[in-house]
Amino acid sequence: MKRSRERAASELFAALYPRLAGWCRRLVDDDGTAHEIASEAFTRLWARWTAVEEPRGFLYVTAANLVRDHWRKLERERRAVRQATAEAAVAPPHEPADPSVRMLVQSLPERLRVPILLHYYADMPIREVSVLTGRKEGTVKADLHAARELLRVHLRRSVDHTP
Amino acid sequence: MTTRLDDDQEPGRDDDPLLVVLRPDAGYLSPPPGRYEAVRRAASRRRLLRAAAGTAAVAAGAALLVLPFPWSAAEPPARPAVPLAPAPDPPAPVPRSATPVPAEPTPSASPAAVPSPVVPPTEVP
Known part of the structure:
Protein backbone atom coordinates (compact mmCIF):
# COMPACT_ATOMS: atom_id res chain seq x y z
CA MET A 1 0.00 0.00 0.00
CA GLU A 95 11.08 43.34 -13.32
CA PRO A 96 9.17 40.11 -13.88
CA ALA A 97 8.99 38.83 -17.40
CA ASP A 98 5.22 39.30 -17.50
CA PRO A 99 4.14 42.38 -15.52
CA SER A 100 0.48 41.81 -16.36
CA VAL A 101 0.42 38.56 -14.42
CA ARG A 102 2.05 40.21 -11.45
CA MET A 103 -0.52 42.98 -11.71
CA LEU A 104 -3.19 40.31 -11.63
CA VAL A 105 -1.94 38.85 -8.39
CA GLN A 106 -1.26 42.14 -6.67
CA SER A 107 -4.27 44.13 -7.68
CA LEU A 108 -7.04 41.71 -6.88
CA PRO A 109 -8.37 41.21 -3.37
CA GLU A 110 -8.13 37.71 -1.92
CA ARG A 111 -11.79 36.96 -2.53
CA LEU A 112 -11.43 37.57 -6.26
CA ARG A 113 -7.87 36.36 -6.74
CA VAL A 114 -8.45 32.74 -5.76
CA PRO A 115 -11.32 32.04 -8.23
CA ILE A 116 -9.32 33.67 -11.04
CA LEU A 117 -6.29 31.53 -10.29
CA LEU A 118 -8.26 28.32 -10.07
CA HIS A 119 -10.48 28.91 -13.09
CA TYR A 120 -8.03 30.46 -15.54
CA TYR A 121 -4.66 29.23 -14.37
CA ALA A 122 -5.49 25.81 -13.01
CA ASP A 123 -8.13 25.26 -15.70
CA MET A 124 -10.78 24.25 -13.22
CA PRO A 125 -14.42 24.44 -14.18
CA ILE A 126 -16.63 26.67 -12.08
CA ARG A 127 -18.21 23.67 -10.40
CA GLU A 128 -14.83 22.58 -9.02
CA VAL A 129 -13.93 26.12 -7.98
CA SER A 130 -17.23 26.30 -6.13
CA VAL A 131 -16.52 23.07 -4.23
CA LEU A 132 -12.99 24.07 -3.37
CA THR A 133 -13.80 27.57 -2.15
CA GLY A 134 -17.03 26.57 -0.44
CA ARG A 135 -19.00 29.21 -2.32
CA LYS A 136 -22.02 28.77 -4.56
CA GLU A 137 -21.51 28.58 -8.30
CA GLY A 138 -23.46 31.79 -8.82
CA THR A 139 -21.22 33.56 -6.34
CA VAL A 140 -18.10 32.23 -8.08
CA LYS A 141 -19.39 33.49 -11.43
CA ALA A 142 -20.11 36.88 -9.91
CA ASP A 143 -16.61 37.00 -8.40
CA LEU A 144 -15.02 36.11 -11.76
CA HIS A 145 -17.06 38.79 -13.47
CA ALA A 146 -16.07 41.39 -10.86
CA ALA A 147 -12.41 40.35 -11.11
CA ARG A 148 -12.40 40.70 -14.89
CA GLU A 149 -13.97 44.16 -14.67
CA LEU A 150 -11.37 45.21 -12.14
CA LEU A 151 -8.56 43.91 -14.33
CA ARG A 152 -9.95 45.76 -17.33
CA VAL A 153 -9.73 48.99 -15.37
CA HIS A 154 -6.14 48.25 -14.39
CA LEU A 155 -5.21 47.29 -17.94
CA ARG A 156 -6.73 50.49 -19.30
CA ARG A 157 -4.78 52.55 -16.78
CA SER A 158 -1.51 50.82 -17.61
CA VAL A 159 -2.10 51.32 -21.33
CA ASP A 160 -2.89 55.01 -20.78
CA HIS A 161 0.31 55.49 -18.80
CA THR A 162 2.47 53.70 -21.30
CA PRO A 163 4.35 56.23 -23.44
CA MET B 1 -32.84 42.67 -14.56
CA THR B 2 -30.11 40.27 -13.62
CA THR B 3 -26.95 40.32 -15.64
CA ARG B 4 -26.25 36.90 -17.02
CA LEU B 5 -22.91 35.70 -15.98
CA ASP B 6 -22.10 33.01 -18.49
CA ASP B 7 -18.52 32.87 -17.57
CA ASP B 8 -17.64 29.72 -19.41
CA GLN B 9 -18.90 30.87 -22.74
CA GLU B 10 -17.53 34.10 -24.10
CA PRO B 11 -18.26 34.05 -27.82
CA GLY B 12 -16.59 36.66 -29.95
CA ARG B 13 -14.21 37.73 -27.20
CA ASP B 14 -11.03 36.25 -28.63
CA ASP B 15 -9.62 39.71 -29.15
CA ASP B 16 -10.30 40.76 -25.57
CA PRO B 17 -6.90 41.88 -24.22
CA LEU B 18 -8.00 40.71 -20.82
CA LEU B 19 -8.00 37.12 -21.98
CA VAL B 20 -4.34 37.53 -22.89
CA VAL B 21 -3.73 38.25 -19.23
CA LEU B 22 -6.04 35.59 -17.94
CA ARG B 23 -4.98 32.81 -20.25
CA PRO B 24 -1.27 33.28 -20.75
CA ASP B 25 0.87 30.72 -22.53
CA ALA B 26 1.54 27.87 -20.22
CA GLY B 27 5.04 28.10 -18.85
CA TYR B 28 6.82 24.98 -17.76
CA LEU B 29 9.73 24.73 -15.38
CA SER B 30 11.13 21.25 -14.91
CA PRO B 31 12.15 20.31 -11.40
CA PRO B 32 15.88 20.18 -10.61
CA PRO B 33 17.36 16.69 -10.13
CA GLY B 34 16.49 15.19 -6.74
CA ARG B 35 13.78 17.74 -6.02
CA TYR B 36 11.04 15.14 -5.65
CA GLU B 37 12.99 13.15 -3.04
CA ALA B 38 13.88 16.34 -1.15
CA VAL B 39 10.23 17.42 -1.02
CA ARG B 40 9.10 13.97 0.20
CA ARG B 41 11.75 13.99 2.95
CA ALA B 42 10.78 17.50 4.06
CA ALA B 43 7.10 16.52 4.19
CA SER B 44 7.89 13.42 6.22
CA ARG B 45 9.95 15.46 8.71
CA ARG B 46 7.15 17.97 9.08
CA ARG B 47 4.62 15.24 9.76
CA LEU B 48 6.86 13.72 12.44
CA LEU B 49 7.37 17.10 14.09
CA ARG B 50 3.65 17.74 14.18
CA ALA B 51 3.01 14.29 15.64
CA ALA B 52 5.63 14.88 18.35
CA ALA B 53 4.21 18.30 19.16
CA GLY B 54 0.72 16.85 19.35
CA THR B 55 1.84 14.05 21.67
CA ALA B 56 3.66 16.50 23.94
CA ALA B 57 0.58 18.69 24.18
CA VAL B 58 -1.65 15.74 25.07
CA ALA B 59 0.84 14.53 27.70
CA ALA B 60 1.03 17.99 29.25
CA GLY B 61 -2.73 18.20 29.41
CA ALA B 62 -3.01 14.77 31.02
CA ALA B 63 -0.35 15.69 33.59
CA LEU B 64 -2.29 18.80 34.58
CA LEU B 65 -5.37 16.69 35.24
CA VAL B 66 -3.64 13.91 37.17
CA LEU B 67 -1.01 15.61 39.30
CA PRO B 68 -2.20 17.31 42.49
CA PHE B 69 -1.36 20.95 42.80
CA PRO B 70 -1.32 23.05 45.98
CA TRP B 71 -4.09 25.29 44.84
CA SER B 72 -6.27 22.40 43.87
CA ALA B 73 -6.01 20.55 47.21
CA ALA B 74 -6.54 23.47 49.48
CA GLU B 75 -7.97 22.58 52.79
CA PRO B 76 -11.41 23.85 53.40
CA PRO B 77 -11.47 26.89 55.65
CA ALA B 78 -11.87 26.08 59.24
CA ARG B 79 -15.42 26.48 60.26
CA PRO B 80 -15.83 28.78 63.20
CA ALA B 81 -16.49 26.79 66.33
CA VAL B 82 -19.87 27.25 67.82
CA PRO B 83 -19.37 28.92 71.16
CA LEU B 84 -20.22 26.52 73.91
CA ALA B 85 -22.04 27.35 76.98
CA PRO B 86 -19.78 28.61 79.75
CA ALA B 87 -18.31 25.81 81.78
CA PRO B 88 -19.95 25.26 85.06
CA ASP B 89 -18.14 26.51 88.05
CA PRO B 90 -15.63 24.03 89.24
CA PRO B 91 -16.66 22.25 92.42
CA ALA B 92 -15.41 23.66 95.61
CA PRO B 93 -12.06 22.24 96.43
CA VAL B 94 -12.31 19.33 98.84
CA PRO B 95 -10.31 19.98 102.03
CA ARG B 96 -7.24 17.85 102.19
CA SER B 97 -8.26 16.23 105.45
CA ALA B 98 -11.64 15.55 106.86
CA THR B 99 -10.34 15.78 110.30
CA PRO B 100 -12.76 17.71 112.38
CA VAL B 101 -11.16 20.57 113.99
CA PRO B 102 -10.67 19.54 117.47
CA ALA B 103 -12.59 21.51 119.83
CA GLU B 104 -10.82 23.87 121.92
CA PRO B 105 -10.05 22.18 125.18
CA THR B 106 -12.18 23.54 127.79
CA PRO B 107 -10.38 25.04 130.66
CA SER B 108 -12.09 22.71 133.07
CA ALA B 109 -10.84 19.58 131.55
CA SER B 110 -7.94 17.76 133.12
CA PRO B 111 -4.68 18.25 131.50
CA ALA B 112 -4.27 14.63 130.83
CA ALA B 113 -7.43 14.30 129.05
CA VAL B 114 -6.23 15.67 125.75
CA PRO B 115 -8.45 14.46 122.96
CA SER B 116 -6.58 12.62 120.18
CA PRO B 117 -7.37 13.55 116.59
CA VAL B 118 -9.65 11.25 114.76
CA VAL B 119 -8.01 9.81 111.65
CA PRO B 120 -10.48 9.13 108.85
CA PRO B 121 -10.30 5.68 107.37
CA THR B 122 -8.33 5.55 104.07
CA GLU B 123 -9.97 4.19 100.97
CA VAL B 124 -8.56 1.15 99.41
CA PRO B 125 -8.33 1.59 95.57
Whole structure:
Protein backbone atom coordinates (compact mmCIF):
# COMPACT_ATOMS: atom_id res chain seq x y z
CA MET A 1 0.00 0.00 0.00
CA LYS A 2 2.89 2.29 0.78
CA ARG A 3 4.37 1.57 -2.65
CA SER A 4 1.16 2.48 -4.44
CA ARG A 5 0.90 5.68 -2.41
CA GLU A 6 4.48 6.54 -3.29
CA ARG A 7 3.80 5.86 -6.96
CA ALA A 8 0.72 8.10 -6.87
CA ALA A 9 2.73 10.89 -5.27
CA SER A 10 5.46 10.54 -7.88
CA GLU A 11 2.94 10.71 -10.73
CA LEU A 12 1.23 13.73 -9.23
CA PHE A 13 4.56 15.51 -8.88
CA ALA A 14 5.56 14.71 -12.47
CA ALA A 15 2.20 15.90 -13.78
CA LEU A 16 1.77 19.13 -11.81
CA TYR A 17 5.15 20.43 -10.72
CA PRO A 18 6.44 21.75 -14.08
CA ARG A 19 3.31 23.76 -14.82
CA LEU A 20 3.01 25.03 -11.23
CA ALA A 21 6.66 26.09 -11.15
CA GLY A 22 6.25 27.68 -14.58
CA TRP A 23 3.30 29.68 -13.35
CA CYS A 24 5.25 30.77 -10.27
CA ARG A 25 8.14 31.83 -12.52
CA ARG A 26 5.83 34.31 -14.28
CA LEU A 27 5.17 35.97 -10.92
CA VAL A 28 8.60 36.07 -9.27
CA ASP A 29 11.98 37.26 -10.32
CA ASP A 30 14.03 34.11 -10.74
CA ASP A 31 13.91 30.37 -11.26
CA GLY A 32 15.21 29.63 -7.77
CA THR A 33 12.33 31.43 -6.05
CA ALA A 34 9.83 29.77 -8.37
CA HIS A 35 11.23 26.33 -7.47
CA GLU A 36 11.17 27.21 -3.76
CA ILE A 37 7.52 28.20 -3.88
CA ALA A 38 6.43 25.20 -5.93
CA SER A 39 8.40 22.84 -3.67
CA GLU A 40 6.91 24.39 -0.53
CA ALA A 41 3.41 23.98 -1.95
CA PHE A 42 4.03 20.25 -2.53
CA THR A 43 5.63 19.89 0.92
CA ARG A 44 2.56 21.37 2.57
CA LEU A 45 0.31 19.10 0.54
CA TRP A 46 2.13 15.94 1.63
CA ALA A 47 2.73 17.10 5.23
CA ARG A 48 -0.99 17.02 5.90
CA TRP A 49 -2.36 14.08 7.85
CA THR A 50 -5.58 14.01 5.95
CA ALA A 51 -5.65 13.57 2.21
CA VAL A 52 -6.61 16.50 0.02
CA GLU A 53 -9.47 15.77 -2.36
CA GLU A 54 -8.40 18.27 -5.00
CA PRO A 55 -4.59 18.49 -4.88
CA ARG A 56 -4.32 20.69 -7.97
CA GLY A 57 -6.51 23.41 -6.48
CA PHE A 58 -4.74 23.14 -3.13
CA LEU A 59 -1.33 23.53 -4.80
CA TYR A 60 -2.31 26.62 -6.79
CA VAL A 61 -3.99 28.34 -3.86
CA THR A 62 -1.02 27.58 -1.61
CA ALA A 63 1.44 28.78 -4.25
CA ALA A 64 -0.59 31.98 -4.78
CA ASN A 65 -0.45 32.74 -1.06
CA LEU A 66 3.30 32.10 -1.02
CA VAL A 67 3.78 34.42 -4.00
CA ARG A 68 1.74 37.10 -2.25
CA ASP A 69 3.94 36.71 0.88
CA HIS A 70 7.03 36.95 -1.33
CA TRP A 71 5.84 40.22 -2.88
CA ARG A 72 4.93 41.65 0.51
CA LYS A 73 8.39 40.81 1.82
CA LEU A 74 10.04 42.46 -1.19
CA GLU A 75 7.88 45.56 -0.75
CA ARG A 76 8.86 45.80 2.94
CA GLU A 77 12.53 45.53 1.99
CA ARG A 78 12.19 48.18 -0.68
CA ARG A 79 10.40 50.50 1.74
CA ALA A 80 13.15 49.96 4.31
CA VAL A 81 15.81 50.76 1.71
CA ARG A 82 13.90 53.87 0.68
CA GLN A 83 13.68 55.03 4.25
CA ALA A 84 17.31 54.22 4.93
CA THR A 85 18.64 56.01 1.88
CA ALA A 86 15.96 58.76 1.89
CA GLU A 87 15.40 58.27 -1.79
CA ALA A 88 12.07 59.13 -3.30
CA ALA A 89 11.84 55.99 -5.39
CA VAL A 90 13.99 52.94 -5.74
CA ALA A 91 13.81 51.11 -9.01
CA PRO A 92 13.18 47.43 -8.46
CA PRO A 93 16.25 45.38 -9.38
CA HIS A 94 14.36 43.01 -11.63
CA GLU A 95 11.08 43.34 -13.32
CA PRO A 96 9.17 40.11 -13.88
CA ALA A 97 8.99 38.83 -17.40
CA ASP A 98 5.22 39.30 -17.50
CA PRO A 99 4.14 42.38 -15.52
CA SER A 100 0.48 41.81 -16.36
CA VAL A 101 0.42 38.56 -14.42
CA ARG A 102 2.05 40.21 -11.45
CA MET A 103 -0.52 42.98 -11.71
CA LEU A 104 -3.19 40.31 -11.63
CA VAL A 105 -1.94 38.85 -8.39
CA GLN A 106 -1.26 42.14 -6.67
CA SER A 107 -4.27 44.13 -7.68
CA LEU A 108 -7.04 41.71 -6.88
CA PRO A 109 -8.37 41.21 -3.37
CA GLU A 110 -8.13 37.71 -1.92
CA ARG A 111 -11.79 36.96 -2.53
CA LEU A 112 -11.43 37.57 -6.26
CA ARG A 113 -7.87 36.36 -6.74
CA VAL A 114 -8.45 32.74 -5.76
CA PRO A 115 -11.32 32.04 -8.23
CA ILE A 116 -9.32 33.67 -11.04
CA LEU A 117 -6.29 31.53 -10.29
CA LEU A 118 -8.26 28.32 -10.07
CA HIS A 119 -10.48 28.91 -13.09
CA TYR A 120 -8.03 30.46 -15.54
CA TYR A 121 -4.66 29.23 -14.37
CA ALA A 122 -5.49 25.81 -13.01
CA ASP A 123 -8.13 25.26 -15.70
CA MET A 124 -10.78 24.25 -13.22
CA PRO A 125 -14.42 24.44 -14.18
CA ILE A 126 -16.63 26.67 -12.08
CA ARG A 127 -18.21 23.67 -10.40
CA GLU A 128 -14.83 22.58 -9.02
CA VAL A 129 -13.93 26.12 -7.98
CA SER A 130 -17.23 26.30 -6.13
CA VAL A 131 -16.52 23.07 -4.23
CA LEU A 132 -12.99 24.07 -3.37
CA THR A 133 -13.80 27.57 -2.15
CA GLY A 134 -17.03 26.57 -0.44
CA ARG A 135 -19.00 29.21 -2.32
CA LYS A 136 -22.02 28.77 -4.56
CA GLU A 137 -21.51 28.58 -8.30
CA GLY A 138 -23.46 31.79 -8.82
CA THR A 139 -21.22 33.56 -6.34
CA VAL A 140 -18.10 32.23 -8.08
CA LYS A 141 -19.39 33.49 -11.43
CA ALA A 142 -20.11 36.88 -9.91
CA ASP A 143 -16.61 37.00 -8.40
CA LEU A 144 -15.02 36.11 -11.76
CA HIS A 145 -17.06 38.79 -13.47
CA ALA A 146 -16.07 41.39 -10.86
CA ALA A 147 -12.41 40.35 -11.11
CA ARG A 148 -12.40 40.70 -14.89
CA GLU A 149 -13.97 44.16 -14.67
CA LEU A 150 -11.37 45.21 -12.14
CA LEU A 151 -8.56 43.91 -14.33
CA ARG A 152 -9.95 45.76 -17.33
CA VAL A 153 -9.73 48.99 -15.37
CA HIS A 154 -6.14 48.25 -14.39
CA LEU A 155 -5.21 47.29 -17.94
CA ARG A 156 -6.73 50.49 -19.30
CA ARG A 157 -4.78 52.55 -16.78
CA SER A 158 -1.51 50.82 -17.61
CA VAL A 159 -2.10 51.32 -21.33
CA ASP A 160 -2.89 55.01 -20.78
CA HIS A 161 0.31 55.49 -18.80
CA THR A 162 2.47 53.70 -21.30
CA PRO A 163 4.35 56.23 -23.44
CA MET B 1 -32.84 42.67 -14.56
CA THR B 2 -30.11 40.27 -13.62
CA THR B 3 -26.95 40.32 -15.64
CA ARG B 4 -26.25 36.90 -17.02
CA LEU B 5 -22.91 35.70 -15.98
CA ASP B 6 -22.10 33.01 -18.49
CA ASP B 7 -18.52 32.87 -17.57
CA ASP B 8 -17.64 29.72 -19.41
CA GLN B 9 -18.90 30.87 -22.74
CA GLU B 10 -17.53 34.10 -24.10
CA PRO B 11 -18.26 34.05 -27.82
CA GLY B 12 -16.59 36.66 -29.95
CA ARG B 13 -14.21 37.73 -27.20
CA ASP B 14 -11.03 36.25 -28.63
CA ASP B 15 -9.62 39.71 -29.15
CA ASP B 16 -10.30 40.76 -25.57
CA PRO B 17 -6.90 41.88 -24.22
CA LEU B 18 -8.00 40.71 -20.82
CA LEU B 19 -8.00 37.12 -21.98
CA VAL B 20 -4.34 37.53 -22.89
CA VAL B 21 -3.73 38.25 -19.23
CA LEU B 22 -6.04 35.59 -17.94
CA ARG B 23 -4.98 32.81 -20.25
CA PRO B 24 -1.27 33.28 -20.75
CA ASP B 25 0.87 30.72 -22.53
CA ALA B 26 1.54 27.87 -20.22
CA GLY B 27 5.04 28.10 -18.85
CA TYR B 28 6.82 24.98 -17.76
CA LEU B 29 9.73 24.73 -15.38
CA SER B 30 11.13 21.25 -14.91
CA PRO B 31 12.15 20.31 -11.40
CA PRO B 32 15.88 20.18 -10.61
CA PRO B 33 17.36 16.69 -10.13
CA GLY B 34 16.49 15.19 -6.74
CA ARG B 35 13.78 17.74 -6.02
CA TYR B 36 11.04 15.14 -5.65
CA GLU B 37 12.99 13.15 -3.04
CA ALA B 38 13.88 16.34 -1.15
CA VAL B 39 10.23 17.42 -1.02
CA ARG B 40 9.10 13.97 0.20
CA ARG B 41 11.75 13.99 2.95
CA ALA B 42 10.78 17.50 4.06
CA ALA B 43 7.10 16.52 4.19
CA SER B 44 7.89 13.42 6.22
CA ARG B 45 9.95 15.46 8.71
CA ARG B 46 7.15 17.97 9.08
CA ARG B 47 4.62 15.24 9.76
CA LEU B 48 6.86 13.72 12.44
CA LEU B 49 7.37 17.10 14.09
CA ARG B 50 3.65 17.74 14.18
CA ALA B 51 3.01 14.29 15.64
CA ALA B 52 5.63 14.88 18.35
CA ALA B 53 4.21 18.30 19.16
CA GLY B 54 0.72 16.85 19.35
CA THR B 55 1.84 14.05 21.67
CA ALA B 56 3.66 16.50 23.94
CA ALA B 57 0.58 18.69 24.18
CA VAL B 58 -1.65 15.74 25.07
CA ALA B 59 0.84 14.53 27.70
CA ALA B 60 1.03 17.99 29.25
CA GLY B 61 -2.73 18.20 29.41
CA ALA B 62 -3.01 14.77 31.02
CA ALA B 63 -0.35 15.69 33.59
CA LEU B 64 -2.29 18.80 34.58
CA LEU B 65 -5.37 16.69 35.24
CA VAL B 66 -3.64 13.91 37.17
CA LEU B 67 -1.01 15.61 39.30
CA PRO B 68 -2.20 17.31 42.49
CA PHE B 69 -1.36 20.95 42.80
CA PRO B 70 -1.32 23.05 45.98
CA TRP B 71 -4.09 25.29 44.84
CA SER B 72 -6.27 22.40 43.87
CA ALA B 73 -6.01 20.55 47.21
CA ALA B 74 -6.54 23.47 49.48
CA GLU B 75 -7.97 22.58 52.79
CA PRO B 76 -11.41 23.85 53.40
CA PRO B 77 -11.47 26.89 55.65
CA ALA B 78 -11.87 26.08 59.24
CA ARG B 79 -15.42 26.48 60.26
CA PRO B 80 -15.83 28.78 63.20
CA ALA B 81 -16.49 26.79 66.33
CA VAL B 82 -19.87 27.25 67.82
CA PRO B 83 -19.37 28.92 71.16
CA LEU B 84 -20.22 26.52 73.91
CA ALA B 85 -22.04 27.35 76.98
CA PRO B 86 -19.78 28.61 79.75
CA ALA B 87 -18.31 25.81 81.78
CA PRO B 88 -19.95 25.26 85.06
CA ASP B 89 -18.14 26.51 88.05
CA PRO B 90 -15.63 24.03 89.24
CA PRO B 91 -16.66 22.25 92.42
CA ALA B 92 -15.41 23.66 95.61
CA PRO B 93 -12.06 22.24 96.43
CA VAL B 94 -12.31 19.33 98.84
CA PRO B 95 -10.31 19.98 102.03
CA ARG B 96 -7.24 17.85 102.19
CA SER B 97 -8.26 16.23 105.45
CA ALA B 98 -11.64 15.55 106.86
CA THR B 99 -10.34 15.78 110.30
CA PRO B 100 -12.76 17.71 112.38
CA VAL B 101 -11.16 20.57 113.99
CA PRO B 102 -10.67 19.54 117.47
CA ALA B 103 -12.59 21.51 119.83
CA GLU B 104 -10.82 23.87 121.92
CA PRO B 105 -10.05 22.18 125.18
CA THR B 106 -12.18 23.54 127.79
CA PRO B 107 -10.38 25.04 130.66
CA SER B 108 -12.09 22.71 133.07
CA ALA B 109 -10.84 19.58 131.55
CA SER B 110 -7.94 17.76 133.12
CA PRO B 111 -4.68 18.25 131.50
CA ALA B 112 -4.27 14.63 130.83
CA ALA B 113 -7.43 14.30 129.05
CA VAL B 114 -6.23 15.67 125.75
CA PRO B 115 -8.45 14.46 122.96
CA SER B 116 -6.58 12.62 120.18
CA PRO B 117 -7.37 13.55 116.59
CA VAL B 118 -9.65 11.25 114.76
CA VAL B 119 -8.01 9.81 111.65
CA PRO B 120 -10.48 9.13 108.85
CA PRO B 121 -10.30 5.68 107.37
CA THR B 122 -8.33 5.55 104.07
CA GLU B 123 -9.97 4.19 100.97
CA VAL B 124 -8.56 1.15 99.41
CA PRO B 125 -8.33 1.59 95.57
